[in-house]
Amino acid sequence: LVDRASRHSLQINTFGTLPAIRDTAVEEAEGRFAPELFAEGRHSYRNEATSALSQTAGDPRQRDTEYTTEFGVRSRTRTGAEVTLAQRFSRLDSNTIIFLPERQSRARTSLGLVQPLWRGAGVDYGRAVERVAANEAEAARDEFRRQAESHLQEVIRAYWILYLARSNLAQESRAAKEVDTLARRLNERKGVDALPLQISRANAVSAARAAGLVRAENAVRNAEARLRALINDPVLTDAGAPPLFPADRPQMARTEIAAAGLVETAMTNRPEVRAAFLAYRSALLREGMAQNERMPQL
Numbered sequence: 001l002v003d004r005a006s007r008h009s010l011q012i013n014t015f016g017t018l019p020a021i022r023d024t025a026v027e028e029a030e031g032r033f034a035p036e037l038f039a040e041g042r043h044s045y046r047n048e049a050t051s052a053l054s055q056t057a058g059d060p061r062q063r064d065t066e067y068t069t070e071f072g073v074r075s076r077t078r079t080g081a082e083v084t085l086a087q088r089f090s091r092l093d094s095n096t097i098i099f100l101p102e103r104q105s106r107a108r109t110s111l112g113l114v115q116p117l118w119r120g121a122g123v124d125y126g127r128a129v130e131r132v133a134a135n136e137a138e139a140a141r142d143e144f145r146r147q148a149e150s151h152l153q154e155v156i157r158a159y160w161i162l163y164l165a166r167s168n169l170a171q172e173s174r175a176a177k178e179v180d181t182l183a184r185r186l187n188e189r190k191g192v193d194a195l196p197l198q199i200s201r202a203n204a205v206s207a208a209r210a211a212g213l214v215r216a217e218n219a220v221r222n223a224e225a226r227l228r229a230l231i232n233d234p235v236l237t238d239a240g241a242p243p244l245f246p247a248d249r250p251q252m253a254r255t256e257i258a259a260a261g262l263v264e265t266a267m268t269n270r271p272e273v274r275a276a277f278l279a280y281r282s283a284l285l286r287e288g289m290a291q292n293e294r295m296p297q298l
Helices: 002-008 010-015 017-033 123-188 196-231 259-269 271-293
Strands: 036-049 061-076 082-094 103-114
Touching (some): 002 123, 259 271
Antiparallel strands (some): 036 061
């Protein structure tokens, strides 16, 4: 049943979406350092009255038209620097006499490096976002483990509740059968050596046992429905699925445990404790980032 719940439970499947979402945050943090291609275009036109006719060869209007295109690649580094390699092409048309010829084209290749010295500087600051994302992703996996273990624990609890309901049903069925047999015998000996009070009491007990049997059957159906809902296996939940009967039995062997050992094991293995340590590490990283961001930009 635990294996079926691990593979088919919709609840566990829902729990698994959180780690998947947190894993994308790690990729997003690493993507800040991925190279980016960029392209920009600009067109500007100016038409205004000239301040000196000699500058425009007698034309009262100065007309300038410029086309600019720039493309390249840029990337961030772990130290916080931004490196840009760009190629720029431009063409300028002007009727001013200082432009000879009137149409001029230019090309420029540039390599730029911008390195912050205070705010946003340093490898530790550059990798802090990745480390925080990695801690949150690991904490999400621990949270998924905790939720999955809790759900599987509910499956096991529901199994033993079904075991208890089946045991109670067997006892109620046997008791009801025995009391019903006794009541029939007394009714058959009515007027011989069975008193009316004895017959009435036997019939009342038989009716009570019959009612208890109905309650026991309802308890079994409720326990089966609870177990089927937790597992969500189509083989068990489809119409016409056979009833469930527990195959395992309670272990009667005595097991001695020490409180100190349990605490040590829980501190080592419980996902809640690991998640708390990861949250503390992330808090320290965020504190360091906040101190860096308080510094002036240089």
